[in-house]
Amino acid sequence: MVEITTGGFALKFIHISDTHFGKVYKNIDINASKILIEERRRRFEYVIDYAIENRVEFIIHSGDLFDNKDPDYVDMLFIRKCLKRLLDKGIDFYFIRGNHDKKDGIFFDDLSNVYEFSGFEVTKYDRGGCVIHGISQLDSDLRNPAEMLKRVEGKVNVAVLHSNVQNPHHNNYMPTTLNELKNLSFDYIALGHIHIPTELDYNIIYAGSLCPVSKKDAGPRGFYEVEILNKANARFIEIEGVTFNKYNLEINSIDETEAFINSQDRNQILDITLRGFVEYDELKNIKSYLESVKSDYGFVDFSYELDLKIKDDIVHPMYKLLLSDLKQGDFLEDVSFTEGYSAREDIDENFDEIKEIIDGLFRR
Numbered sequence: 579m580v581e582i583t584t585g586g587f588a589l590k591f592i593h594i595s596d597t598h599f600g601k602v603y604k605n606i607d608i609n610a611s612k613i614l615i616e617e618r619r620r621r622f623e624y625v626i627d628y629a630i631e632n633r634v635e636f637i638i639h640s641g642d643l644f645d646n647k648d649p650d651y652v653d654m655l656f657i658r659k660c661l662k663r664l665l666d667k668g669i670d671f672y673f674i675r676g677n678h679d680k681k682d683g684i685f686f687d688d689l690s691n692v693y694e695f696s697g698f699e700v701t702k703y704d705r706g707g708c709v710i711h712g713i714s715q716l717d718s719d720l721r722n723p724a725e726m727l728k729r730v731e732g733k734v735n736v737a738v739l740h741s742n743v744q745n746p747h748h749n750n751y752m753p754t755t756l757n758e759l760k761n762l763s764f765d766y767i768a769l770g771h772i773h774i775p776t777e778l779d780y781n782i783i784y785a786g787s788l789c790p791v792s793k794k795d796a797g798p799r800g801f802y803e804v805e806i807l808n809k810a811n812a813r814f815i816e817i818e819g820v821t822f823n824k825y826n827l828e829i830n831s832i833d834e835t836e837a838f839i840n841s842q843d844r845n846q847i848l849d850i851t852l853r854g855f856v857e858y859d860e861l862k863n864i865k866s867y868l869e870s871v872k873s874d875y876g877f878v879d880f881s882y883e884l885d886l887k888i889k890d891d892i893v894h895p896m897y898k899l900l901l902s903d904l905k906q907g908d909f910l911e912d913v914s915f916t917e918g919y920s921a922r923e924d925i926d927e928n929f930d931e932i933k934e935i936i937d938g939l940f941r942r
């Protein structure tokens with residue numbers, strides 16, 4: 579906190595959240611999973627470097643530092659090393675516990691620059707001109723944090739919460755409302771829990787997950803740099819790197835499929851679902867193209883699902899299928915997924931016609 583000549587104080591800090599150290603990625607390639615674990619560390623170090631280079635006073639972490647209640651000691655050592663670097667530069671680190679974190683036990687208590695908020699009550703750290711208020715979360719926590727916080731007059735007031743603010747798609751932990759938070763008249767409220775960086779107001783902000791935690795965490799990830807000079811001025815700093823992206827695309831040809839793939843940054847975990855109508859041969863081409871993308875195109879991880887329907891002539895491709903794959907005694911039901919596309923509806927619609935072809939085949 580620096581006293582400035584115009585009267586008042588200037589304060590600069592960093593807000594990060596939801597790092598989820600120890601997160602194990604399921605449903606992706608094992609190498610991609612390793613890349614992401616490195617990616618998380620690289621991003622955390624990026625924040626530490628940024629804090630040191632930009633001479634911020636402190637870093638706030640608004641919960642879910644760890645992904646589970648039993649943190650990995652390799653992660654613990656890594657984080658400790660980072661926090662020690664901050665200590666050497668006189669930068670403090672404040673953290674609360676989120677719904678993923680362990681509820682008890684003290685971390686990093688030998689580092690004098692690390693402050694945690696624990697217990698059921700609001701903890702306040704008075705830094706002189708600035709007071710940081712925090713509440714750690716308990717399992718299935720239904721406390722409304724807005725009812726527990728009260729600003730300290732004559733100081734810059736910052737709150738740290740892991741809380742759901744009227745988002746119906748998330749666990750309703752420590753539920754509160756934007757109006758209640760606004761009415762507290764705090765200078766800045768650092769929120770955690772929602773993984774998409776979200777500015778509910780200029781000074782009430784979810785920093786989002788530092789690194790994508792699951793395929794739901796699509797898009798850019800980073801942190802907020804906050805400057806308070808009478809009023810908070812927060813800006814999102816994106817950390818470039820591996821992103822997760824999931825798309826549901828309407829395509830009607832292999833050209834469209836190729837154009838989409840070629841437009842994509844390779845440094846991502848890409849998951850696409852293709853839907854549309856194509857010719858039978860086109861479908862086969864798309865499928866083998868996507869298989870080659872998987873192995874040769876250099877994405878961190880790539881997966882796809884086909885929900886393509888055969889254009890126009892349903893009997894023709896089914897006939898081909900039957901000739902190549904059907905054995906006597908197979909059920910028609912089994913045929914519908916032989917080529918991995920969903921033609922079940924089409925079979926139902928054209929059942930009589932297809933049956934006639936099958937009958938014809940077996941009569942020969």
Ligand SMILES: [Mn+2]
Pocket residue numbers: 596641642676678771772773
């Ligand atoms: Mn989280």
